[in-house]
Amino acid sequence: MxxxxxxxxxxxxxxxxxxxxxxxxxxxxxxxxxxxxxxxxxxxxxxxxxxxxFEDAASLLVTPDHYLFRMLHSAGVPHAALGLPRLDGTAPQVDGRAIWRVFAEHYHIFAGTPSRLWVDHAMSAVLGCPEPLTPANADGLYDHIGEQLGRPEFRxxxxxxxxxxxxxxxxxxxxxxxxxxxxxxxxxxxxxxxxxxxxxxxxxxxxxxxxxxxxxxxxxxxxxxxxxxxxxxxxxxxxxxxxxxxxxxxxxxxxxxxxxxxxxxxxxxxxxxxxxxxxxxxxxxxxxxxxxxxxxxxxxxxxxxxxxxxxxxxxxxxxxxxxxxxxxxxxxxxxxxxxxxxxxxxxxxxxxxxxxxxxxxxxxxxxxxxxxxxxxxxxxxxxxxxxxxxxxxxxxxxxxxxxxxxxxxxxxxxxxxxxxxxxxxxxxxxxxxxxxxxxxxxxxxxxxxxxxxxxxxxxxxxxxxxxxxxxx
Amino acid sequence: MxxxxxxxxxxxxxxxxxxxxxxxxxxxxxxxxxxxxxxxxxxxxxxxxxxxxFEDAASLLVTPDHYLFRMLHSAGVPHAALGLPRLDGTAPQVDGRAIWRVFAEHYHIFAGTPSRLWVDHAMSAVLGCPEPLTPANADGLYDHIGEQLGRPEFRxxxxxxxxxxxxxxxxxxxxxxxxxxxxxxxxxxxxxxxxxxxxxxxxxxxxxxxxxxxxxxxxxxxxxxxxxxxxxxxxxxxxxxxxxxxxxxxxxxxxxxxxxxxxxxxxxxxxxxxxxxxxxxxxxxxxxxxxxxxxxxxxxxxxxxxxxxxxxxxxxxxxxxxxxxxxxxxxxxxxxxxxxxxxxxxxxxxxxxxxxxxxxxxxxxxxxxxxxxxxxxxxxxxxxxxxxxxxxxxxxxxxxxxxxxxxxxxxxxxxxxxxxxxxxxxxxxxxxxxxxxxxxxxxxxxxxxxxxxxxxxxxxxxxxxxxxxxxx
Amino acid sequence: MxxxxxxxxxxxxxxxxxxxxxxxxxxxxxxxxxxxxxxxxxxxxxxxxxxxxFEDAASLLVTPDHYLFRMLHSAGVPHAALGLPRLDGTAPQVDGRAIWRVFAEHYHIFAGTPSRLWVDHAMSAVLGCPEPLTPANADGLYDHIGEQLGRPEFRxxxxxxxxxxxxxxxxxxxxxxxxxxxxxxxxxxxxxxxxxxxxxxxxxxxxxxxxxxxxxxxxxxxxxxxxxxxxxxxxxxxxxxxxxxxxxxxxxxxxxxxxxxxxxxxxxxxxxxxxxxxxxxxxxxxxxxxxxxxxxxxxxxxxxxxxxxxxxxxxxxxxxxxxxxxxxxxxxxxxxxxxxxxxxxxxxxxxxxxxxxxxxxxxxxxxxxxxxxxxxxxxxxxxxxxxxxxxxxxxxxxxxxxxxxxxxxxxxxxxxxxxxxxxxxxxxxxxxxxxxxxxxxxxxxxxxxxxxxxxxxxxxxxxxxxxxxxxx
CATH class of the missing domain: 3.20.20.140 (Metal-dependent hydrolases)
Structure with missing residues (x-):
């Protein structure tokens, strides 16, 4: 690699x-x-x-990953807070940044899990984030990832x-x-x-x-x-x-x-x-x-x-x-x-x-x-x-x-x-x-x-x- | 602690x-x-x-602990030798010291088991025994524990x-x-x-x-x-x-x-x-x-x-x-x-x-x-x-x-x-x-x-x- | 030993x-x-x-050992290539050396298995082979083992x-x-x-x-x-x-x-x-x-x-x-x-x-x-x-x-x-x-x-x- x-x-x-x-x-x-x-x-x-x-950090990394939203759910985060679409076609209006912040607030619950390894690796080795996700740097990293995704080498x-x-x-x-x-x-x-x-x-x-x-x-x-x-x-x-x-x-x-x-x-x-x-x-x-x-x-x-x-x-x-x-x-x-x-x-x-x-x-x-x-x-x-x-x-x-x-x-x-x-x-x-x-x-x-x-x-x-x- | x-x-x-x-x-x-x-x-x-x-070492540490008497039983020690009470209300007359000696004679069979860790810890860290139980020191430790149990700090x-x-x-x-x-x-x-x-x-x-x-x-x-x-x-x-x-x-x-x-x-x-x-x-x-x-x-x-x-x-x-x-x-x-x-x-x-x-x-x-x-x-x-x-x-x-x-x-x-x-x-x-x-x-x-x-x-x-x- | x-x-x-x-x-x-x-x-x-x-290396070490021939079979070696006898009394004519060569060609598939440990031990510590079996040394080791088996100390x-x-x-x-x-x-x-x-x-x-x-x-x-x-x-x-x-x-x-x-x-x-x-x-x-x-x-x-x-x-x-x-x-x-x-x-x-x-x-x-x-x-x-x-x-x-x-x-x-x-x-x-x-x-x-x-x-x-x- x-x-x-x-x-x-x-x-x-x-x-x-x-x-x-x-x-x-x-x-x-x-x-x-x-x-x-x-x-x-x-x-x-x-x-x-x-x-x-790709669109943004949330739709790339969080919402398609059932390893992540199952654990968030077990911690009491409602699916609606992640904007997940329902069978009836409705989906709560939650923008990507809000989803990302919820994820960042709960990122500590992934300690010891493989999801933590995979997300850290994607953010660090692939997306060039300078440090692991925390509630404090969530916005900054969201923007950083958004910029990266706009570049041709991230297609x-x-x-x-x-x-x-x-x-x-x-x-x-x-x-x-x-x-x-x-x-x-x-x-x-x-x-x-x-x-x-x-x-x-x-x-x-x-x-x-x-x-x-x-x-x-x-x-x-x-x-x-x-x-x-x-x-x-x-x-x-x-x-x-x-x-x-x-x-x-x-x-x-x-x-x-x-x-x-x-x-x-x-x-x-x-x-x-x-x-x-x-x-x-x-x-x-x-x-x-x-x-x-x-x-x-x-x-x-x-x-x-x-x-x-x-x-x-x-x-x-x-x-x-x-x-x-x-x-x-x-x-x-x-x-x-x-x-x-x-x-x-x-x-x-x-x-x-x-x-x-x-x-x-x-x-x-x-x-x-x-x-x-x-x-x-x-x-x-x-x-x-x-x-x-x-x-x-x-x-x-x-x-x-x-x-x-x-x-x-x-x-x-x-x-x-x-x-x-x-x-x-x-x-x-x-x-x-x-x-x-x-x-x-x-x-x-x-x-x-x-x-x-x-x-x-x-x-x-x-x-x-x-x-x-x-x-x- | x-x-x-x-x-x-x-x-x-x-x-x-x-x-x-x-x-x-x-x-x-x-x-x-x-x-x-x-x-x-x-x-x-x-x-x-x-x-x-508490009364004595045997009734405190041995006879209420089914982890201990199950293993003693597996080694051929009859329940009667431990003075365990029967359903019909009878209990063999075995005094605490005799039970304690039986336990000491078989203490080696607990090597590698958690019971050994727990009993050693109780005897050492709590009851202040100077060394692990052996057949040779069984009587001395029985007396030592008996004395300790009489003191207010062991209530x-x-x-x-x-x-x-x-x-x-x-x-x-x-x-x-x-x-x-x-x-x-x-x-x-x-x-x-x-x-x-x-x-x-x-x-x-x-x-x-x-x-x-x-x-x-x-x-x-x-x-x-x-x-x-x-x-x-x-x-x-x-x-x-x-x-x-x-x-x-x-x-x-x-x-x-x-x-x-x-x-x-x-x-x-x-x-x-x-x-x-x-x-x-x-x-x-x-x-x-x-x-x-x-x-x-x-x-x-x-x-x-x-x-x-x-x-x-x-x-x-x-x-x-x-x-x-x-x-x-x-x-x-x-x-x-x-x-x-x-x-x-x-x-x-x-x-x-x-x-x-x-x-x-x-x-x-x-x-x-x-x-x-x-x-x-x-x-x-x-x-x-x-x-x-x-x-x-x-x-x-x-x-x-x-x-x-x-x-x-x-x-x-x-x-x-x-x-x-x-x-x-x-x-x-x-x-x-x-x-x-x-x-x-x-x-x-x-x-x-x-x-x-x-x-x-x-x-x-x-x-x-x-x-x-x-x-x- | x-x-x-x-x-x-x-x-x-x-x-x-x-x-x-x-x-x-x-x-x-x-x-x-x-x-x-x-x-x-x-x-x-x-x-x-x-x-x-004992007769030879193949009949001593390979053909009686179902740990070995099951793995050889899983790798596609037909039982016939090992000369294994059938229920109907027939057995393909395969001489010991040929069986031994097939075994040597596939010996690498036993890496990590206990069979490898056992065969290496038998060949080295018991039969005095100077090195582990490979396709290149198969014939030499076959002869060496054959000679050993003829000696009284291998009865x-x-x-x-x-x-x-x-x-x-x-x-x-x-x-x-x-x-x-x-x-x-x-x-x-x-x-x-x-x-x-x-x-x-x-x-x-x-x-x-x-x-x-x-x-x-x-x-x-x-x-x-x-x-x-x-x-x-x-x-x-x-x-x-x-x-x-x-x-x-x-x-x-x-x-x-x-x-x-x-x-x-x-x-x-x-x-x-x-x-x-x-x-x-x-x-x-x-x-x-x-x-x-x-x-x-x-x-x-x-x-x-x-x-x-x-x-x-x-x-x-x-x-x-x-x-x-x-x-x-x-x-x-x-x-x-x-x-x-x-x-x-x-x-x-x-x-x-x-x-x-x-x-x-x-x-x-x-x-x-x-x-x-x-x-x-x-x-x-x-x-x-x-x-x-x-x-x-x-x-x-x-x-x-x-x-x-x-x-x-x-x-x-x-x-x-x-x-x-x-x-x-x-x-x-x-x-x-x-x-x-x-x-x-x-x-x-x-x-x-x-x-x-x-x-x-x-x-x-x-x-x-x-x-x-x-x-x-």
Missing amino acids: SISDGFLHPDRLFPPEPALRNIARDLYATVRDLPIVSPHGHTDPAWFADDEP PRALFSRFGMETIATTEGALDPLDHHRKLLADGWIGRVRTTYRPDAVTDPEAPGFAENLQCLGEITDTDTASWDGMIEAHRRRRAFFREHGATATDHGAPSAQTADLPLPEKQRLLDMALKGALTPTEAELFRGQMLTEMAGLSAEDGMTMQIHAGSRRSTDRALLSTYGPNMGADIPARADWVGGLDALLNRHGHASGLRIILFTLDESTYARELAPMAGHWPCLLIGPPWWFHDSPNGIRRYLDQVVETAGFANLAGFNDDTRALLSIPARHDVWRREVCGFLARMTAEHRMDGAEAEKIATELCYGLAKRAYRL | SISDGFLHPDRLFPPEPALRNIARDLYATVRDLPIVSPHGHTDPAWFADDEP PRALFSRFGMETIATTEGALDPLDHHRKLLADGWIGRVRTTYRPDAVTDPEAPGFAENLQCLGEITDTDTASWDGMIEAHRRRRAFFREHGATATDHGAPSAQTADLPLPEKQRLLDMALKGALTPTEAELFRGQMLTEMAGLSAEDGMTMQIHAGSRRSTDRALLSTYGPNMGADIPARADWVGGLDALLNRHGHASGLRIILFTLDESTYARELAPMAGHWPCLLIGPPWWFHDSPNGIRRYLDQVVETAGFANLAGFNDDTRALLSIPARHDVWRREVCGFLARMTAEHRMDGAEAEKIATELCYGLAKRAYRL | SISDGFLHPDRLFPPEPALRNIARDLYATVRDLPIVSPHGHTDPAWFADDEP PRALFSRFGMETIATTEGALDPLDHHRKLLADGWIGRVRTTYRPDAVTDPEAPGFAENLQCLGEITDTDTASWDGMIEAHRRRRAFFREHGATATDHGAPSAQTADLPLPEKQRLLDMALKGALTPTEAELFRGQMLTEMAGLSAEDGMTMQIHAGSRRSTDRALLSTYGPNMGADIPARADWVGGLDALLNRHGHASGLRIILFTLDESTYARELAPMAGHWPCLLIGPPWWFHDSPNGIRRYLDQVVETAGFANLAGFNDDTRALLSIPARHDVWRREVCGFLARMTAEHRMDGAEAEKIATELCYGLAKRAYRL
Whole structure:
């Protein structure tokens, strides 16, 4: 990365013990400037397609970040004070500066959290703020950031280059027309930016508008999605369309890792019922599980890497959901059963040549108990990096501590930042790189590997593994 | 705390790495003499009301402490050898000195456990013993402690002052007449000592004598507890009575975190059945769950902080239960489901203004997966400190490691000692303070916060958070 | 151990912080040469009975080790390339050197895993290889090892002595004729080598050939195994036969820790159905659970230590199972419920005098939540060392971190290596000893115990506890 540390300490996150710190520093020197590969995330493709300047500090850093507004909410800040838009289309009139001041007043509650690291990094290393945010300097920093954002080097494509990014994947629903990616294709930017096939709206019968979604999928792919085979064919075609726009991967969010492998008549029966909205919750789970198995089958055919993000209970705060909609910070992890859940899928497709499936968990108790032993056996399985609440310094330490001994390094998928916040991308990769170096420093200092091996593995973890996992 | 270290090493529990140890020492200097706030525990209010001297070392330190006699039992020491009273009223005649000798002979089995730290601290820092207990010095130390206990400065109120305590809460059942607290009120000691409203005997239909208990509650509150609304009114009045005796909090023990939000006719039906003793286990769970929701509603009304201690399987050794009764060391934690369990309660009352609920878990796998994300969203939720078996140096380390990054510090409830053992109170708070300083020392040494911020947070964790969590 | 470090660093695995490392080194000096007690494992008794030389590096180190071939498989190496025999009796013709080369080409994938430590140790400290395996030196090392294996000091009995082994237990099924142990008895080697009673094939009604197995058990014990009491008597007699061949323990593998305590008619009904192969999966679980309780009853009678290894989902890759059979690396841990599971057994036999039961888990979330509190109460329970995937440096750290504070050291069963790989035995005990010293070094440096206490506990953990746990 060609960005400086600014007000951040150059040794941040390294182990403080001198012997370890020195090794970590040396390792970090070999990985800090590797290109950023960001194979999974939720940035807005319009940024890269249109390359318009960002507006202000609040709308850039605060209001799109559910890590931030969930904590502000827990501290008693009403969503209205942040001007967040409601489902009914109304939004309180709060100007950016007022939002920024509220954020500054509460910035201390982020002490010890990764949000603090990411925001500090964005403000310091990217936006050139001279010191961390406080209530006293809020106005000044707001103005400073506003000025910066008006300059050409803060437009999205310039940031892409400045961050040393090699490629970034966005995530679009199966029905998305990919207009922005079409423009990126025309501009020769596909490859640097890619889409990812995320079909939840047409694979989850409990998704809003499921029947209409599926009909729409049939129309745009010229298939009959009321028949099971037709529906699978529709996915096959739509995946090809996504691949034309750079996609090398699919992504699947599910409340659990449950999969199924049913006979065709039973699948058709489930589809019939799903289209009528007549599935029980258990049948809906079965439908989703069958669709995961189907998607693995298609990945075995077309070579797209399959990502499974399972185990979040979505929208547990129903008043919030009805007023503000989903993704407002009330999604909470649940226990996961990966061994039982993936049984059907793996026994159907687990030996398919070239199949690659990356598993992301929110239940850390499955790292050592389930994911590492599974990835240490099945050739198709890779363990994704720590996800969501666990993408933090201590979260990364627990992850490496618990997966490496049983899965080795080669069964990991490297890092991905999974973010909506463009400016946090270098920060997140930097945290991963520092933690990787800290982990390997201890391995080296304990004489479990030598320095040359640690360097190779660090490079793999920060660059090579992600490229191979996603076929980039 | 105005008590010395005695034979304890002044650097105990601090990280041994010199750079970390120095930071931890400095932080500890700022918190070691903060007043002790003990907002939840099980000390005997008679001690403070009557201020009588304690009897001897065995009855003070050994026989009331189930942490100790459970381990002695696991090592083959029969309960009879400790003179523990049986349910039938008989108790083997064992004099204090004999019990003390048995304890001394087995004291080595506590190596590495927090009991060892607490007992060593009580003997050294409080009772002035010159060295740790051994079989060889058991008699001498028994005599020494006996002499000390006869002196006025070892009476309960003197210890309260000497320990630097600002306030302590005891825990009484809803039907308790609070005689001791009435005396404390007359003596001007309410505020220093408080009660806590623990209504399990009238909220758990599987509690012994449930129907009689509920009738008794009706009588003392002049309500009809055979009707649902009357029963709730009875709680409302009884809570007010407890508040007159210093209570700012309620406490609820439950095998699981299951809650419910049923319509009134269903609630009345459950109550009718409960009074007849005719609930199935599932219905009993539902009744308990509904009562948790009702209690949250009352807390939203009257401002009492609600504590939920969930997840212990009580009395798993049934022979022990039938001979010695409950609380004999055979309560073992179970898996918990906080997200699913609290769903009904939170969606009913989770946004009530001023509501405060503190969650205590015995399932550490829920720290990062459930409790931290929940507390990081819901304004009413705070995470209680490590509880029971996890209130230990390594237990505290795992807790801070797993909750802070996702919940921040402001969503924690500080520390409480939850003890029956008066003399262990300074030891337990001291362990917490040392561990907090160790944790923050590493955060500082890794440049995740600066020294001034660490000092503020240490003070919060050791004093401020507990006061605000319990409105003290 | 009288074996040198070879190319291994003498400080491997010790904490790198100088203060901790020095303490760890001193502690290690007191335990490194203690005799090896190996009370549970799966070495081949024919080795010790026949004392024949091993063949070559591949058949000695690679092909019998499912830790190795599972990882090779996950990296895409087909089982055929390792010459692994199929269920149908065929085996691809691959010579040892070719297998060894494949292993060498992939040896880098074991970086960070315990397999790497074990293989490096065997090659260096035992086989005298001058450097770690690489593709470049594969042929040379293959030849070197081949030469070594031809020398008398590399025969099994010589290795037994050279490793400083005091005793090793193998594991045999209840129907095994114990021919090798009979020879060992004749040679005066029983005591050094022992068998262990593993009756799964006659206690699990879902085991292949269950009815025939049970009939066979009846024949060799002259009992009627179609009646419940007769079947129990058959076990009683067979256990006595095993004790004549050195057994002091039994071992039980089960998918879960579920136990039962049923009335005799219900037990007989289950047995009748089991012999007909007519049990439902739930009833089969009940049968297995009842048999665990029966085995505890027999242990209470005859003093054999009972080992329960629960929580593995066996053969999750069914294509692999049908081609290669079980134990091919696709056994994956599952969540465990020890508290609920053992309830029936413990409430039946938990207070039996002299009963000793060692629990082994693959669900680390049960260490602190269930196993440590249970062992800290029940006199009969001991916690077994980290098992299978968790028998690694970090796995041992998590184990000690999570069990010691609640169970103390005296409720642990010391170490056992549980291996099929003779040459890994010194390596595995050495890893345990180093980790124990590292753990106690930190306890000492944090002033939670003094050096003399740490030395005693280290000796217990590396020697004394295992001897007492298994009555050796």
